[in-house]
Amino acid sequence: MAVSARAAAPAQSGEGVAVLARRPHAFLALAVVLTAVLSLGIVGFKPLGIPALQTDAGVGLLADPSSPGFADQALYADSFGADPVVVMVEAPNGVELLTGNHFIGLASLEGQLADAKTHPGIKKVYGPGTVVNTLALEVTKRGLEICATQAKAAEDAAVKSAAAAGRGAADQQAAGQAAFDAAAKACAQALAAQYPSLGVPALNNPAFIKQVLLEPDGTKTRPYWAWAMPDPHHALITVRMDRNASLSDVRKVLATVDKARQRPAPAKVTPPSASGASGASNGAQQAVTPTGDLSDLRITVSGAPVLTTSLADAVQWWLVALLPLALVAMLLVTLFVLRVPLRMLAVPLAALAAFWTAGAAGLARLPITPATMAVLPVVLGLATDYALQAVNRLADEESGGPAGRVVRAARAILPPTGIAALATVAGVLAFALSPLPLLRQFALFLAIGVVAAYLVAMLVGVPLFALVLSSDLRRFFAQPAAKPSWPALARLGRAPLGAVIPLAVVGLLGWSALPFLRVETDPNHLMPAGDPALAQAEHVRSSIGLAGEIDLVMVGPAVASPEAIQWLDTRSAQIANREQGQLRPETSLPAFLSAFNQGKVPDAQLTQTILQKMPPYFTGAVLSTDHGVSRSVFAVTQLTSVEQDGRIVDGMKQGPPPPAGYRAYPAGLSVIASDALRQLRQELLPLNLLALGLVFRADP
Template sequence: MVLGLTAGVVGGLAQLRVDTGTDSFLPAGDASLAAVEQKARSFGGDPVVVLLQSREPRQLLLDQQQLLSLLRAEGTLAALPDVAAVYGPATVLNQIATTAQNLLAQIAGRRDGLRIQAEQQAREAGASEQGVRRAVEHATREFDLRYGSLVVQGLPAGVPTLYSPNFIRTVAFDQSTGEPRPQWRFVLPAPDTVAILVRPREGLDQAGTQRLVEAVRGTVEGAGLATRTVTVTGVPAVTAGLAGQVTAELPLLGLLVAIAVALRFLLVPGAGRRTARLWPLAAALLGTTLALAGFGWLHRPLSFGSVAMLPLLLGIGSTFPLYLAALRNRRRVVVMAVASAGGFAALAVSPLPFVRELGLALALGVLCTVAAALLLRRGLADRIAPDPIGTGSTGAEPEARPRPRWGRRSAVLVVLTAVAGLGWAMLPRLAVEADPLELARGLPQLEDALVAEQVLGSSGEVSIRLSGPDVVSPEALAWARRAEAVVIAEHGGDVRPVLTLPSLLAFLGDAPTAEQIDAALELFPSYLRSAAVTSDRRSALMIFGLEMRDLGAQNQLLQDVRDVLPPPPSGYSADLVGLPVAAGRGYELISEGRYLANLAGIAVAGVVLAVGLRRRTDAMRATATALLATGWGLAIIWSVDGSLSPLTVALGSLVTVTGCEFLVLLAEARRGDERWLHRSVAFACLTSVIGYLALAASQLWLVREFGLVLTVAVLLSYLAAIAVMWLFPPGRRPAAGSGNTRENVRSASGTEVTV
């Protein structure tokens, strides 16, 4: 059985993987996420951005060897697996040069065709040689007048080829200012900087994203470019860095809390073998390992919240074996464990997948830990000391303690309830941070994103998507021009055009006909056309850049952009799509469901305790403890920081776990005047605190904040349990006679008595 269990655990752990993709931070099943996925299918996902800063302005483009190296690097990137499209300045220039060559070839071929046709017709009519020459000159004169000026205008640019610096300088840069032309800013943000955008294919998982980012980094580093700095950033790069950080921190934080808890168990004075007192930690480790293996066998990846899972389970999970060692009534411990699992599982009401997965993982871990503790206790019954903290009952008769006067208790109750009520009342006013990039604060990749924001003017992108029967019809193009103009006029300081169809087709003038648009699209490189229009011409994007900002302000900005958009033509639809839109929707859902997220765990735990415990009053006291502790915690957050994260926004579900446990055990201790059990609760509180404090060692801001908030929350749970016990004390059990066995039974009237 042991060998089979070991094989199952190893097999599950071998299949375990970490996924911190943007999908885990966005509301699953929401229309905003579906729009992001649809955009990725048509145009590719959010890009990996490569910024190359040269030592001299325009060096990477005007130096022929550097330009060819850049072109080879872009071609290598485009050939990488899982790449949907690559946009870079060298490929853009090469495509334009090729198109210009084709255009000149078509012009020359058309002129030759007219000349041959005129000559043939004149000879068939019997014209002399002079007549044939006149016929040819007449046939080509009108053609030369039409296209000759176009060729003459293009002569200063030189031959359309990458080997012509004049051509590159004319096409890419404004001749009067030397700055990159506006339509190429998305790949030429500055004279000394070029940008390469690598768009991954849609549906790429986290492992594939990490491989892609590393491949992009390796390709650029080996390209032999004369660069001053190289920055690889973008949303995929940030999420790949986040996955690497989570994978690295998960075992380190788990080891840290395991050592701290082990030292705590070993250093507590008391009877019994010191090695035997480590069995609660062994049970927690076994239960946590079983839970992780279960995720592996179910092929469910661990998300961002998994970095908090192991320390929490080791800190909290090791208390349940402690309770089993301290109490003869195993039913009470099992009921508390199920209530704790229910409190954690209530996190499933969160709209964000990574919060839901954390709650389900913790719930499964608690149940596995209790099961492991029961098995270990049965197998090691003769080696486990009955009192692991060495503070066994003295056997003395319970001392009668005077009950506090109700007047004093009522005053304390009013004060404590008022503070908790303030916290619950302030819950809707607390800010919630749910930006996928901001949640990764602490990663070096986020610093690269800020560098890109300074160079490009934005760190994220949002798109106006136009859908309809023909998005490049004259009326659709006219609408797109009006939409771009009004967005820039109203919000140009906050959103910046990156790549839009009106800017690509600006050379057509203000009112092109359908024939002119079709001709332009035929001549325009498909490489660039596909970045803004789908091949069936039923969907077009206008991409704008956004800076990182508070999600509440960003949501308002996006709504303002929607409000200023002109009505689309009949039969067409227009909407905003992109990660900022989906992240904003997640922010709205979290904000709307704050009370549900906090009350769900309290309600589930209260119901489990009411059904599982013989005394319904204990369930009521436990619920009151959770409500008080949560309210106090929210009041402290409001007075100190005033903001919540997606993890701490469901503080009630997390506080419930420890609050209910402490109350039930303190009630049991008071009924029997078992002071050693009071100390066991304090010891369990300390062990949980150690588990939470281990998270402060993380480099990720969200994980550190989560650990510090829960450290305070578990202390508040302990204080709230003591306060509830003082305000609403349970009755003590009558002392049993010497040598008699005590047993609680229920009489016919429903009253519990001790026999």
């Protein structure tokens, strides 16, 4: 019984192939329906909740969600936001940056970016406009509280005195009001006299802006505000993204900044002369508007999310541009090199296989990434190979009708190519075991591509060949030609074992070199030449020495305690000294507190007073009481490769441990990328060996 069952299998397979060749119209119609369904994965269909095929080059591709390190990075991002988009606003020569109009414009832009309705992917926005505005409101609030307290005390005393003198209620109220007004006025005058250079605390007051942000000599920024204004000619808006922000969210940020960049200058106004005559003037002035003016400033956008988005856009653009070129190249090769009938059909079949692959990947929510981009050319090659094997075998079938020739050729070709496809899928899926989404998505995408290439060859290729050979189309696609002959390849196929052994040795040497394979991670080499985002990143780096960010995060029960603050301050100084030229301290919880204690870390009582009195806008940048997390922020001063980032991260992990009950770790994109590269190198050889084993296991 077992023998008869095995004998029946080829017959059943042959009958299936015969149906493909004898009913071509039905299967081609099925292919049209399948193509329409898969197209939804590319263009999307909102009524069914099917999104369009996405491109992605985000940091999430590099993170292992099951690792402890991922939880640490998530805690950091949830506390302070993920890696930021950096907007540098630069005053050209001869233009004053610290004007009321400019700072109103900065605050307006920061407010637009912080709007959760239009920018849901943003966690926090920090910038000089909001800094000055917050301080102005705080100074005004404190002044009002002081003067209100003094005025109320004067009012109560006046009312009490009038009552003691036997005056009526109306007189008591009038006396109290007069005392209140006089005391409030005297308090305001006293405060103004105490701070004569401060001026009115307002966003449009240049004197207040300079007093708050600059050192007394007016030539340098106060150290703590360097993260918002590195120098009097440059301002920085830091847009910290949500850790789940998409590339679309980053593009919205870029669009908002570009809109601010393109906004025209407000109209000039001509004030009347001192005599009030309308015909005279003292010169045109720029009107102060509610949105301010940034038109005379240069705005540059940088940061890891910007480079990531630019890379994803470049991937998408080159994919669209190069796939047609690849098809043209394949068409030329099949036209002039391969002299077999029906060869011209291999190229459209390959294009259809690529389309099916992209559609199926879209339905499976697999994005186009820098890794999966390599899948589509592979699919083109596989589909072309399957089709050309079929037409080459068909050229050997000279007798019988069109359907019979196609059936015999398909019976000879489809089973071995099917086994090869199965073995390929099995080997590729070994890489799906990787915890890295980038590698896992590549494996799944490629497995889909191999299946799509084989299905196109079987469900479309076989019926199409039968249809062409049995119709007038054969005059265009199946011109008679001599049987192909490949003498050179035939000689190579008969090469003796002695000639093959050296090739096998070379292959083994290649396998042994896998752990030492260099992975290119330098952004200057990964990004397309002349990429605008890379040029802007270099401009920011050369202007203010900022190419990226890496943080030292501290977690514990009381990160604002003197013990924890002192350790973070000491460890931050050690890291800065160790990495001179690579890292520069930007801000930290100890630095924030020291700014209000003459440059010294305050004691526990003063620390609590500062944290209670200061607005959350400032304290939340370096301290998250909800999560028990504090941080030190370091600016990366050079565009670095992931290998260089790894050396910096390893250096940050060295040194004395934090106090008992606390832990500290480096955080940011540099950490995630370096950990991913280390894991990729560890997995490279084992996954390749597993893939090889699965290939041999699947190949009978």
